[in-house]
Amino acid sequence: MSNYSSVSRTNMGAEKTDLISTALIGPAVDRSPVPYMFRSLRMRDFALFWTGNFLSNIGTWMQTIALGWVILVKTNSPFLLGLNGFLSQIPAFLFAIPGGAIADRLSRRRLMLWTQTVMMLLALILALMTSFQRFRVAEILLISFLAGVAAALNYPAYQSLYPDLVKREDLVNAVALNSAQFNMSRAIGPTLAGLTLGSLGAAACFYLNSVSFLALIIALLIIVIPPREIQKGPSFWSAVMDGMRYYHQNPLFIILLTVPAFLSLLGLPFIVLMPVYARDLIKVGASGLGYLMAGAGLGAVISALVLAAWTKPDQRRGGTILTSASIFSLALILLARAHEFWWAFFLLVILGATMVGSLTLTNMTLQMSSPPMLRGRIMSLFFMAMTGLLPFGSLQAGVVAETLGTRFALSWAGTVCLVYFLGVLILLPSLRRAATARRELGLN
Numbered sequence: 001m002s003n004y005s006s007v008s009r010t011n012m013g014a015e016k017t018d019l020i021s022t023a024l025i026g027p028a029v030d031r032s033p034v035p036y037m038f039r040s041l042r043m044r045d046f047a048l049f050w051t052g053n054f055l056s057n058i059g060t061w062m063q064t065i066a067l068g069w070v071i072l073v074k075t076n077s078p079f080l081l082g083l084n085g086f087l088s089q090i091p092a093f094l095f096a097i098p099g100g101a102i103a104d105r106l107s108r109r110r111l112m113l114w115t116q117t118v119m120m121l122l123a124l125i126l127a128l129m130t131s132f133q134r135f136r137v138a139e140i141l142l143i144s145f146l147a148g149v150a151a152a153l154n155y156p157a158y159q160s161l162y163p164d165l166v167k168r169e170d171l172v173n174a175v176a177l178n179s180a181q182f183n184m185s186r187a188i189g190p191t192l193a194g195l196t197l198g199s200l201g202a203a204a205c206f207y208l209n210s211v212s213f214l215a216l217i218i219a220l221l222i223i224v225i226p227p228r229e230i231q232k233g234p235s236f237w238s239a240v241m242d243g244m245r246y247y248h249q250n251p252l253f254i255i256l257l258t259v260p261a262f263l264s265l266l267g268l269p270f271i272v273l274m275p276v277y278a279r280d281l282i283k284v285g286a287s288g289l290g291y292l293m294a295g296a297g298l299g300a301v302i303s304a305l306v307l308a309a310w311t312k313p314d315q316r317r318g319g320t321i322l323t324s325a326s327i328f329s330l331a332l333i334l335l336a337r338a339h340e341f342w343w344a345f346f347l348l349v350i351l352g353a354t355m356v357g358s359l360t361l362t363n364m365t366l367q368m369s370s371p372p373m374l375r376g377r378i379m380s381l382f383f384m385a386m387t388g389l390l391p392f393g394s395l396q397a398g399v400v401a402e403t404l405g406t407r408f409a410l411s412w413a414g415t416v417c418l419v420y421f422l423g424v425l426i427l428l429p430s431l432r433r434a435a436t437a438r439r440e441l442g443l444n
Contacts, residue, residue, distance in 0.1 A: 037305060037308045037309040038177070038308070039170055039173050040166045040173045040174040041177065043165060043166055043170075044223075045165045045223040045224055045225070046162065046166050046174060048222055048223050049162055050162075050177065050178065051219065052215045052216035052217075052218065052219030052220070053158075053181060053182075053216055053219075054181040054182075054184065054215075055212050055215035056116070056212045056215055056216040057181065057182055057186075057189065058185040058188050058189040058192065059123070059189070059209035059211070059212025060185070060212070061185055061186055061188075061190055061193065062189045062190070062192055062205040062208055062209055063123060063126070063205055063206055064189075064190075065189070065190045065193035065197075065205070065290060065293060066193050066196070066202040066205035066206065067084065067126075067140065067202070067206075068081055068084070068272065068274070068275045069202065069275055069289065070202045071084055071137065071140065071275075072276060072279070075137060077402070078276045078398050078401040078402045078406065079398045079399060079401075080137065081272050081273065081276065081398055082269070082273075082394045082395050082396075082399065082401070082402075083141065083398060084140065084141055084272075084394075085269065085390065085394030085395070085397075086392070086395040086398075087142075087144045087145040087148065087391070088144035088145065088148040088391070089388070089391035089394060090148065090388075091145065091149040091151070092148065092151070092155070092383060092387040092388035092390070092391070093391060093392075094152070094388075095149060095152040095153055096156065096380045096387070096388050097380050097384060102157075108157040108160055108225075109161070109220055109223075109225055111153065111154070112154055112161070112220055113217060113220055113221075115150045115151070115153050115154035116150075116154065116213050116216055116217050116220070118146075118147075118150040119150045119151065119213060120210050121210075122146055122147045122150070123147075123206055123207075123210035123213070124210040125143065126206045127206035127207040127209075127210060130202055130203040130206055152383075152388075155379075155380070155387070156380040156383060159379040159382075159383070162174060162178060163367060164226050165225070171368060172307075172364050172368065175360065175363055175367055176304055176305075176307040176308035176360060176364070177304070177308050179304040179307070179360040180301055180305055180308060182304075183297050183300030183303075183304055183352065184297065185297070186294075186296060187293075187296075187298050187300070187301055188294070188297070189297075190290045190291075190292075190294050190297065191291065191293075191294040192208075192290070193205050193286075193290050194286050194287040194289055194290020194291065196208070197286040197287075197290075198286055198287050256318075256362055256365065256366070257381065257382065258385075259325055259358055259359075259362055259421075260358075260359055260362060260382065260385040260386035260389075261389055262325075262416075262417055262420055262421070263325065263328070263355065263358065263359070263417065264385065264386055264387065264388075264389035264393050265389050265390075265392060265393040265396070266396075266414075266417050267325075267328060267332060267393075267413060267414070267417050268355070268390060268393060269393035269394045269396070269397035269413070270335070270351070270410055270413070271293075272397060273397055273401055273410070274289060274293060275289055276406055277344075277406055277410075278292055281338075281406060281407065282338070282339070282340075282341055282344055284341060288341065291345070292344060292345060292348055295344075295348035295349045296349065296351055296352035296355075298352065299348065299349035299350060299351065299352030299354075299356075300352035300353060300355065300356040301352075302349075303352070303353040303354070303357045304356050307356075307357070307360055307364075317361055318428055319428060321357075321361045321362060322425040323425065324354045324358040324361070325354065325358040325417070326422055327354045328355055328358065328417070329414045329415075329417035329418035329421060330414065330418055331347050331351045331354065332351060332410055332413060332414030333410070333411055333414035333415060334347050335347045335351065335410055335414075336406075336407045336408075336409075336411040336414065337411070359386060362382065363382065366378055366379060366382050367379070397409050400412070
């Protein structure tokens with residue numbers, strides 16, 4: 001019998017609550033919203049880790065935008081944009097769950113140092129190849145795939161590490177601030193990419209991304225991480241199955257995971273179509289593309305900061321997640337019909353805000369409900385649903401846009417998502433009652 005199986009019967013029986021609708025945010029503390037909004041950043045190690053990730057993510061977004069623009073200019077193919085997205089994200093589907101088991105069984109700091117170094121070197125190679133005009137599209141796609149492998153192994157360790165740097169009662173705040181830094185980088189990175197593309201060229205974006213990884217590498221070398229017992233006992237694959245077993249015993253977690261899954265397959269791939277959307281539909285160049293993407297980042301930052309200041313438990317969090325996802329879907333349908341820059345910018349602000357609202361609340365629930373010895377594996381399944389399915393979404397978006405047009409690709413994706421999320425929202429009370437009955441019968 002695995003370590004988790006024995007622990008789950010003794011320590012987790014009381015935690016079988018409604019994991020979608022209930023916010024598990026620890027003991028109530030009297031705080032005003034403004035100081036609490038940034039409370040986690042008062043902790044030195046979390047602040048260093050947060051800052052390193054923020055700077056590194058700015059560089060990553062610069063490379064993402066620049067690479068998409070280079071592919072579009074060289075090939076004029078929406079399909080190849082989708083294929084590049086597919087190859088950069090498919091490793092998340094293939095390696096996320098094993099990566100979670102690795103993060104729980106090895107030093108998370110050491111694993112992140114290795115993965116960050118690999119991604120830094122790949123960005124440097126891409127920059128050199130671009131500078132000397134020695135690359136082909138096939139080589140770009142290979143680099144995207146290898147960087148995706150490193151990112152897939154990095155993510156579970158990253159998600160499992162930062163909760164160790166804050167107090168439990170501040171974990172919700174840390175999750176929200178982590179989302180804020182990612183989405184501030186989403187606003188800043190594309191803007192800088194657009195300006196840099198227009199003045200210095202794509203190679204400069206790739207060089208800057210390579211340098212940006214040093215910020216997180218240095219932070220990882222400086223911070224003090226509380227010691228933890230490295231899990232031993234079960235084999236590697238038994239450890240993987242322990243994480244799957246936890247989800248099986250909490251069926252509402254599975255329903256919760258369908259939110260990032262549907263967004264990844266149909267909603268979020270709008271990002272890979274933004275170069276062709278900006279150029280052909282809104283009629284703007286590289287700088288305009290950067291500003292449009294910054295709109296999504298702006299909405300995401302606003303949403304994340306609101307969540308960081310959210311201090312009261314919400315007994316209807318499942319409804320909030322699904323409502324946010326439904327608004328996202330509606331905004332995507334409207335984006336498909338937009339013709340003016342500022343209307344598209346406004347809709348991208350809404351898309352960014354609602355995307356972060358649904359995904360961050362899902363992340364919060366999983367982080368707060370996960371036992372520490374399983375956190376890497378549990379978050380790896382969230383990563384697989386959020387990012388591992390993106391390659392299939394990117395591929396379908398590229399194929400549909402190539403054959404039926406970009407507007408149709410956005411419209412049909414938003415429509416399918418809207419129908420699903422509204423359906424689950426209507427059925428949510430029945431799902432809660434079924435979960436409660438299952439617990440009372442001792443079936444979990």
